[in-house]
Amino acid sequence: MIKLGVNIDHVATIRQARREGFPSIVEAAAMCEKAGADSITVHLREDRRHTQDKDVYSLRESLRTKLNLEMAASEEIFGVALDVKPDFVCIVPEKREELTTEGGLDVKNQKNKLADIVDRLKSAGIVVSMFIDTDIEQISACIDIKADAVELHTGKYAKFFKDNGANSSEFKEEVDRIFRTSCAAVKNGLILNAGHGLDYENIEQICKVPFMNEFNIGFSIIAKAVFIGLEAAVKDMKKLIN
Numbered sequence: 001m002i003k004l005g006v007n008i009d010h011v012a013t014i015r016q017a018r019r020e021g022f023p024s025i026v027e028a029a030a031m032c033e034k035a036g037a038d039s040i041t042v043h044l045r046e047d048r049r050h051t052q053d054k055d056v057y058s059l060r061e062s063l064r065t066k067l068n069l070e071m072a073a074s075e076e077i078f079g080v081a082l083d084v085k086p087d088f089v090c091i092v093p094e095k096r097e098e099l100t101t102e103g104g105l106d107v108k109n110q111k112n113k114l115a116d117i118v119d120r121l122k123s124a125g126i127v128v129s130m131f132i133d134t135d136i137e138q139i140s141a142c143i144d145i146k147a148d149a150v151e152l153h154t155g156k157y158a159k160f161f162k163d164n165g166a167n168s169s170e171f172k173e174e175v176d177r178i179f180r181t182s183c184a185a186v187k188n189g190l191i192l193n194a195g196h197g198l199d200y201e202n203i204e205q206i207c208k209v210p211f212m213n214e215f216n217i218g219f220s221i222i223a224k225a226v227f228i229g230l231e232a233a234v235k236d237m238k239k240l241i242n
Contacts, residue, residue, distance in 0.1 A: 002207060002241050003038035005068055005195075006234055007218025012042075012050035025055045026062050028230060033065050035234035041216050043070035043092070044077055053080055060084045068216065070131070073110070073117055082124055089121050090151055090193075090216075092131040104133030104153040107141040115145040122148070129193060134177040139184045149191035151216065152178060157206060158197025166205055179209055186211040200224065203240050215241065 011028040015021070029040045040063055042051040059067055066087040071077040073091055081089050091114065093105045107114055107130050114130070121128045129149035132138040134156070142150050157178060160171040178194070185192050194206060195216035203215070217237060225233040 002212050003214040004036070004234070004238055004241055005039040005041050005066075005193075005214050005216040006032040006037040006221055007041040007043070007070075007195075007216055008032065008222070009041075009043050009050045009218055010222040012052070012055060016050055016052075025051070026058050029059055029063060031230045032234050033063070035231040036238045037065060037234055038214065039066035039068050039088070039216075041068040041070060041090075041218065044080060046072060046074055046077065056080060056084050056086070060086065073114060078117060078120075081121065081126065085124055085126060088127045088129060088149075090129040090131050090149075091117065104135070104138065105131050107132060107138050107145065107147075111141055111145055114147075118145050118147055122146070127191070129191070134174070134181040136181055136184045139181060139188065139190070142185075142190060143188050147190065149193060149213075150185050151193040151195055152181060153196050154178070154194050154198055154206065155196045158199070158202055161202040161205075166202075171205075175205055175209075178206065182209050182211060200237065200240060203237070207241055 008025055008028045011023050012025050015023055032040060042056060044051050044056055068088040068090060069081055069086040070090045070092050071081060091105060118128045127148045129151050130142045130147045131151045131153060133153050157174050160168060160174050164170055182192050191213050192211050193214045198215055198217045199220035221233045221237055
């Protein structure tokens with residue numbers, strides 16, 4: 001059964017809009033766990049636009065499930081990761097001006113730097129994932145740096161579905177790329193995760209990809225929670241995945 005990781009960054013986005021103490025990211029995580037979330041994801045960005053350092057420490061203490069920390073390959077954030085020791089770290093590309101992560105990490109052209117980070121994180125007992133585009137060459141690079149897992153960037157999948165629907169050639173070609181990249185990852189012993197842009201309408205097709213371990217989904221769940229509540233929003237997504 002495919003697991004669901006819930007990204008709660010945008011609970012922090014609401015809080016930071018007024019710099020209040022609420023809504024509580026810890027309470028949000030507890031609600032997600034109660035609803036069946038298999039892990040909780042937060043992205044500690046260098047500009048601290050939503051999740052703050054204290055949130056990561058608080059979640060580490062309070063979670064009953066797994067903590068997945070998304071982070072850039074930054075020494076500053078790396079220090080937090082080594083101190084907190086989340087269950088998983090997912091290395092992502094990051095630009096200050098972007099609204100959300102725009103693409104996958106170019107592992108192929110940063111192998112020396114990333115290999116060192118992977119080694120240091122794994123030595124601390126942390127499972128390390130690379131957030132990459134659907135590209136078999138990037139899978140090979142992830143194997144070379146001894147990453148434990150990959151998370152496939154599903155932004156194109158979501159865009160093609162939204163623009164042209166599940167029957168469009170672009171969408172079908174992207175699903176095929178995901179399938180081929182997934183098979184290459186699993187064949188070489190990598191844990192297979194996916195995320196970005198996944199929602200209640202487009203989740204069905206990607207659930208058919210074999211060997212998928214976990215989807216990490218945030219914005220669509222938090223957006224739906226505005227209308228039906230966070231527990232119900234997580235439960236609805238779990239039902240669709242199951």
